[in-house]
Amino acid sequence: xxxxxxxxxxxxxxxxxxxxxxxxxxxxxxxxxxxxxxxxxxxxxxxxxxxxxxxxxxxxxxxxxxxxxxxxxxxxxxxxxxxxxxxxxxxxxxxxxxxxxxxxxxxxxxxxxxxxxxxxxxxxxxxxxxxxxxxxxxxxxxxxxxxxxxxxxxxxxxxxxxxxxxxxxxxxxxxxxxxxxxxxxxxxxxxxxxxxxxxxxxxxxxxxxxxxxxxxxxxxxxxxxxxxxxxxxxxxxxxxxxxxxxxxxxxxxxxxxxxxxxxxxxxxxxxxxxxxxxxxxxxxxxxxxxxxxxxxxxxxxxxxxxxxxxxxxxxxxxxxxxxxxxxxxxxxxxxxxxxxxxxxxxxxxxxxxxxxxxxxxxxxxxxxxxxxxxxxxxxxxxxxxxxxxxxxxxxxxxxxxxxxxxxxxxxxxxxxxxxxxxxxxxxxxxxxxxxxxxxxxxxxxxxxxxxxxxxxxxxxxxxxxxxxxxxxxxxxxxxxxxxxxxxxxxxxx
Amino acid sequence: xxxxxxxxxxxxxxxxxxxxxxxxxxxxxxxxxxxxxxxxxxxxxxxxxxxxxxxxxxxxxxxxxxxxxxxxxxxxxxxxxxxxxxxxxxxxxxxxxxxx
Amino acid sequence: xxxxxxxxxxxxxxxxxxxxxxxxxxxxxxxxxxxxxxxxxxxxxxxxxxxxxxxxxxxxxxxxxxxxxxxxxxxxxxxxxxxxxxxxxxxxxxxxxxxxxxxxxxxxxxxxxxxxxxxxxxxxxxxxxxxxxxxxxxxxxxxxxxxxxxxxxxxxxxxxxxxxxxxxxxxxx
Numbered sequence: 001x002x003x004x005x006x007x008x009x010x011x012x013x014x015x016x017x018x019x020x021x022x023x024x025x026x027x028x029x030x031x032x033x034x035x036x037x038x039x040x041x042x043x044x045x046x047x048x049x050x051x052x053x054x055x056x057x058x059x060x061x062x063x064x065x066x067x068x069x070x071x072x073x074x075x076x077x078x079x080x081x082x083x084x085x086x087x088x089x090x091x092x093x094x095x096x097x098x099x100x101x102x103x104x105x106x107x108x109x110x111x112x113x114x115x116x117x118x119x120x121x122x123x124x125x126x127x128x129x130x131x132x133x134x135x136x137x138x139x140x141x142x143x144x145x146x147x148x149x150x151x152x153x154x155x156x157x158x159x160x161x162x163x164x165x166x167x168x169x170x171x172x173x174x175x176x177x178x179x180x181x182x183x184x185x186x187x188x189x190x191x192x193x194x195x196x197x198x199x200x201x202x203x204x205x206x207x208x209x210x211x212x213x214x215x216x217x218x219x220x221x222x223x224x225x226x227x228x229x230x231x232x233x234x235x236x237x238x239x240x241x242x243x244x245x246x247x248x249x250x251x252x253x254x255x256x257x258x259x260x261x262x263x264x265x266x267x268x269x270x271x272x273x274x275x276x277x278x279x280x281x282x283x284x285x286x287x288x289x290x291x292x293x294x295x296x297x298x299x300x301x302x303x304x305x306x307x308x309x310x311x312x313x314x315x316x317x318x319x320x321x322x323x324x325x326x327x328x329x330x331x332x333x334x335x336x337x338x339x340x341x342x343x344x345x346x347x348x349x350x351x352x353x354x355x356x357x358x359x360x361x362x363x364x365x366x367x368x369x370x371x372x373x374x375x376x377x378x379x380x381x382x383x384x385x386x387x388x389x390x391x392x393x394x395x396x397x398x399x400x401x402x403x404x405x406x407x408x409x410x411x412x413x414x415x416x417x418x419x420x421x422x423x424x425x426x427x428x429x430x431x432x433x434x435x436x437x438x439x440x441x442x443x444x445x446x447x448x449x450x451x452x453x454x455x456x457x458x459x460x461x462x463x464x465x466x467x468x469x470x471x472x473x474x475x476x477x478x479x480x481x482x483x484x485x486x487x488x489x490x491x492x493x
Numbered sequence: 494x495x496x497x498x499x500x501x502x503x504x505x506x507x508x509x510x511x512x513x514x515x516x517x518x519x520x521x522x523x524x525x526x527x528x529x530x531x532x533x534x535x536x537x538x539x540x541x542x543x544x545x546x547x548x549x550x551x552x553x554x555x556x557x558x559x560x561x562x563x564x565x566x567x568x569x570x571x572x573x574x575x576x577x578x579x580x581x582x583x584x585x586x587x588x589x590x591x592x593x
Numbered sequence: 594x595x596x597x598x599x600x601x602x603x604x605x606x607x608x609x610x611x612x613x614x615x616x617x618x619x620x621x622x623x624x625x626x627x628x629x630x631x632x633x634x635x636x637x638x639x640x641x642x643x644x645x646x647x648x649x650x651x652x653x654x655x656x657x658x659x660x661x662x663x664x665x666x667x668x669x670x671x672x673x674x675x676x677x678x679x680x681x682x683x684x685x686x687x688x689x690x691x692x693x694x695x696x697x698x699x700x701x702x703x704x705x706x707x708x709x710x711x712x713x714x715x716x717x718x719x720x721x722x723x724x725x726x727x728x729x730x731x732x733x734x735x736x737x738x739x740x741x742x743x744x745x746x747x748x749x750x751x752x753x754x755x756x757x758x759x760x761x762x763x764x765x766x
Contacts, residue, residue, distance in 0.1 A: 004734070018742050025749055065735040106753045113746045120739060128554050132739040135561050136746060142568055143750035146575065155576045158754075162572055163524055166565050167515050170531035173558065174508050177538035177551075181501070184546045184706025186554065194706060204702035207695065495599045498699050500636070503603040505695035507610050507629075509688050514614030516684045522619055522665060526626045529657070530610050533633050536645075544640040548709020549716075549728040552642050553736075556725070559645075559652055560740045564747030566657045570664045571751040577668050 010064035010071055013050040013079065014119050020046040021112035028105030039105045040094050040459075043112055047087045054079050058488075067187065068126045073488035075123035077336060078254040082122070085247045085343055086115045088351075088466060091459040093239040096354045100237060102147055111243065114140035118251035127176045127186040127263070130255050134172070134219065137251060138165045141244055145236040157235025164218060164228040172215025178208035179263075188263035195266035209267055212259065213274060219252035222312065223281040226305045230293075233301035234364075238357060241297060242350035245304045246343045253311060253339055257332065261318060261490055272319045279316055280420060282309030287424045291431045296353055296366050299431060303390060304346060306428060311338045313405050313421060317412040325492040327412045333485040334408040340481060341401030341474055345389040348467030352383045355460060366435060371444030380439045382464055389471045391432040392425050397474035404482070500541035508534035521576075525569050532562050599639055606632035623662045630654040641713050644722045 008015065024039045031039060054076050061072040090108060097103040117136030124130045142165060146158025180186055182204050183194035195205060217225035233241045260271060286306030293299035317323070317331025353364065356372075356379060373380040389396035402425065409418040474481060507530055514527025536555040543551025609629035616622050634649040716724045729737055 007735075021742075022745065025745075066732065068735050104753070106749060109749065110746065110753070113742065116742060128557065128736055129739070132557065132561070132736055132743065135565075136739060136743045139564060139568055139743065139750060140746050142572070143746075143753055146572060146754055149575060149754065149756075155572070159521065159572050159576055162569055163515075163521070163528075166525075166528050166569065167531075170511070170528050170535070173532065173535045174538070177504075177535040177542070177554075180539060180551060180554065180706065181542040181546075181704040182702070182706055184542075184548060184709065185550060190707065198703075198705075202702050203698040204704060207698050495596055495639070497704055498702075499599065499603070500640070501699035501702075501704070502696055503607065503636070505699050506607050506692065507633075509692040509695065510607070510610040510614060512691070513684065513688045516688070518614060520619055522661065523614070523622050526622055526661065527614050529626060529653075530613060530629065533630065533653075536649075537633060537636055540637050540640050540642045540645060542704065542706065543642070543709075544713070545704070546706050546708055547712040549724055550709060552645055552721075552725060553729055553733050555642075555645055556648060556729070557736060557740050559648055560744065563652060563657055564744050566660055567747050567751045568754070570660060571754040573664060573668070575754050 004065065007064040007069075010062050011069060013053050014116055016046050016050050016053075017112050017119060018116045021109045021116060024105060024112065025109040028109065031105060033103075036103050036105050037094055039108050040090050043090050043108045044087050046112075047083045047090075051080060051083045054083070063125070067189065068129050069120075069123050070125040071123055072490075074258070074490050075254075077484060077488040078122040078250060079119055081250055081340055081343060082115060082118050082247055084466075085243070085250070085347060086111060088347055088463050089239055089243040089247070091463045092242065092351050092354055095457045095460040096237065096239045096357065099357060100148060102149075102237065104147075107144065107147060110140040110144050114144070114243075115247070118247060121251045121255040122258075124255065125188050125258070125262070127179060127188065127191070127259070130259065131169070131173060131176060134252070134255070135169060137248060138169065138219075141165075141240070141248060144240045144243070145232060147237050147240060153235040154237065155235075157232045160228055161232045161236075168215050168218030168225070171211050171218075175208045175211030175215060178204050178211070182208065188259065191263040192265060195264060200267065200270065205267065206270060209264055209271060210274075212264070213271065213278075216252060216256040216259070217278065220249055220256060220308050221305055222278050222308050223285045223305065226282070226285070229305055230298045230301040233304070234295055234297045238297065238350055238354040241300075242347050242354070245300070245350065246347050249304065249308065250339050250343060253308075253335065257315065257318070257335065258490065260315075261332070261492070265492075268319050269321045272316065272321060275312060275316050275319060276417070279309055279312035280417070282306065282312060283421055283424050287428045290428065293431070294366055295364055296369070296435065297350075297364055299366065299435075300346065300349055300353075303428070303432075304342075306424070307338075307342050307346070307390075310402060310405055310421060311335050311342070313409050313414075313417060314338060316417070317408045317414065320412050320414075323412045327408075328492055329486075329489045330411060331408045332489045333482075334404040336485040336488065337404050337478075337482060338401040340485075341389075341397040341471075344467050344470030344474065345386050345396070345398050348382065348386040348464065348471060349390065351460075351463050351467055352379055352386065355379060355456075355464070366438060369435060369438050370442045372439040374444050382468060383439060384436050385468060385471055387432040387436050389475070391429040393429070395472075395475045397471045397478075400475055400478040497541060497545045500537060504534045504537040504541070507531075507537065510534075521573055522570075525566065525573075529562060529566070532558055595639060598635065602632045602635035602639065606636070619665050620662065623658060623665055626661070627654055627658045630658065641716065642721060644725050 020043060058073055058076045063070050114137050117133045120133030121130055124133055142158055142162045145161050146155050148154035179191055183191045221229045282305060286302050286309055290299050290302035314331045314335035318328045389398035392398045392402040406418040511527045511530035515524050518524050536558055539551040539555045606629050609625045612625035613622050630653045634646050637646040637649060
């Protein structure tokens with residue numbers, strides 16, 4: 001046995017992230033509590049290094065560990081997105097954890113371990129590796145969700161996330177075991193070959209496909225597998241919620257698309273209808289239930305469910321059996337584009353919620369935002385931008401993301417789906433703009449006495465500025481990102 | 494000679510047993526046990542396929558699944574202990590679980 | 594002899610599985626789970642997976658179930674008053690349907706995946722553990738490393754959660 005040096009070189013970013021995670025965990029006990037933020041900066045530095053390495057390798061397609069890992073532009077794109085989101089999470093946590101008095105070094109180690117799992121998921125070409133990556137990601141998130149250990153709500157969130165997360169992994173695993181029986185291997189390429197030879201009559205393939213849909217459905221939180229989302233998002237520390245809502249959803253989407261397009265591409269006719277139903281149900285339920293929420297984190301949770309529905313429109317287009325490869329590639333690239341836009345605006349919204357927590361008020365009920373424009377004009381302006389973007393109003397990123405998804409749907413002949421989605425976008429404007437109305441149209445309640453001045457830190461400013469810049473710049477100049485996503489789509493056979 | 498489908502049938506029954514357990518029980522620890530049953534069902538499948546397809550892969554995947562189950566059990570039980578220390582309950586309904 | 598053992602192991606493991614999810618007392622459930630795991634280990638033995646048989650008994654039955662029983666006794670759980678979820682009837686019907694579908698699938702599907710390179714005779718020549726060892730450190734090195742990182746995360750996570758919670762006050766930057 002020789003150490004596969006070339007393979008190790010190929011996965012250097014994963015190695016860096018895992019090593020720095022271990023380093024943070026080792027350094028934590030010998031770092032004085034007042035210096036814990038050094039660990040955060042160390043983590044961010046490693047992410048910057050990984051970003052550089054991944055960018056430099058964007059154009060090449062390399063396989064490592066005898067095709068277990070595939071480092072193509074598709075994986076590279078998702079990894080870049082994940083680095084950005086993770087770096088923003090760490091910077092946000094720097095300020096937020098201190099206020100919540102849970103500033104422990106292990107936090108950064110777990111975030112990096114979770115990121116390592118996500119990176120493995122997005123570039124794995126083998127179901128076992130995807131399963132292991134998912135487990136690594138989820139396990140760290142279960143712990144992070146319960147990080148406010150003296151708060152019942154956070155522990156409840158952790159318990160609920162754990163039960164439903166491991167339940168869904170169990171279902172996923174059973175599906176993988178059936179696919180192994182059908183294909184004799186867990187490689188996506190072998191599964192695609194088995195789908196080709198056994199065709200559509202093998203009932204085991206269909207069952208395995210359904211089990212995979214359920215397993216991934218839990219991870220990306222689509223109806224009817226969404227029920228954990230609001231409670232978990234509400235109870236978890238806000239910085240962790242932002243990370244879950246954006247990074248884990250993006251990584252799960254990436255792995256899910258690769259499995260269904262590369263491994264089970266031959267079963268398109270079967271899963272297309274299934275996804276269409278799930279997509280419409282997700283859009284309707286997410287947008288309608290969000291209206292009645294009074295807690296902003298719960299509202300954003302339902303909003304994230306609804307956004308998964310919009311992204312699924314692109315998946316449906318990519319899976320259309322009748323469409324040609326160009327149309328389907330457009331669907332896939334619209335999903336990639338949409339999730340990048342979604343990442344910035346959702347992260348920004350959660351960052352503002354976390355920022356207000358810092359101001360001494362709870363900042364989680366929508367009522368807490370009453371008259372925010374008078375008290376904190378800057379925070380209110382940022383929230384306004386993020387809400388407008390989430391509602392999909394130009395000139396923000398949210399508009400461009402929706403535009404591309406709807407265009408892909410119309411292009412594929414799914415005009416009715418695009419119309420339904422546009423109508424539900426109008427519904428969504430109601431609950432997003434209600435937050436804006438509460439902030440701008442109402443006078444602050446003097447009796448509440450929640451005026452305390454926001455103490456910003458450089459890290460927090462950087463987070464908010466990046467999210468704001470992302471939302472506005474991607475809204476005004478989407479072309480560079482569009483060309484990146486178009487060139488990074490999976491090859492359609 | 495026992496046919497492969499017999500093993501798959503046993504595994505399917507075990508899987509559904511675990512599935513039912515997760516959905517109908519309220520006790521957190523028993524829910525975790527039901528998840529263990531689901532993982533074992535997958536393992537029976539994997540090892541049976543491994544035998545009949547003459548490949549080591551299934552056995553090795555099963556080995557990794559056991560490791561994953563151990564890790565999950567450790568974290569899950571840690572969560573239960575903390576929740577219980579917070580004087581809540583191990584009853585899943587009381588921690589707002591399964592309320593959808 | 595093999596069909597006899599197969600019937601015994603599979604029937605007892607199914608029965609133990611049903612008892613695990615049906616018994617009211619959590620400790621009894623733990624013991625039923627133990628029975629299930631031991632009989633599944635028996636199935637592994639019938640399938641020439643001796644290494645997994647040992648691992649199943651040592652790690653699963655020996656370590657994981659003991660951990661469960663330890664936590665159950667530490668928490669000193671009494672029998673739940675309301676054992677079942679209120680919608681259990683619906684769930685049972687749905688589950689029975691899934692079970693029927695799965696069984697039908699198990700009997701109808703050919704499961705003719707590509708054959709591997711490890712026929713029973715070749716594996717028995719050097720022993721199952723040898724074959725597993727060679728394969729795991731050649732073809733499955735990456736997965737092995739990922740599991741290593743996963744277990745590290747599990748240990749750290751369990752410690753972080755179980756530490757006595759104290760609020761950490763930090764000086765501003």
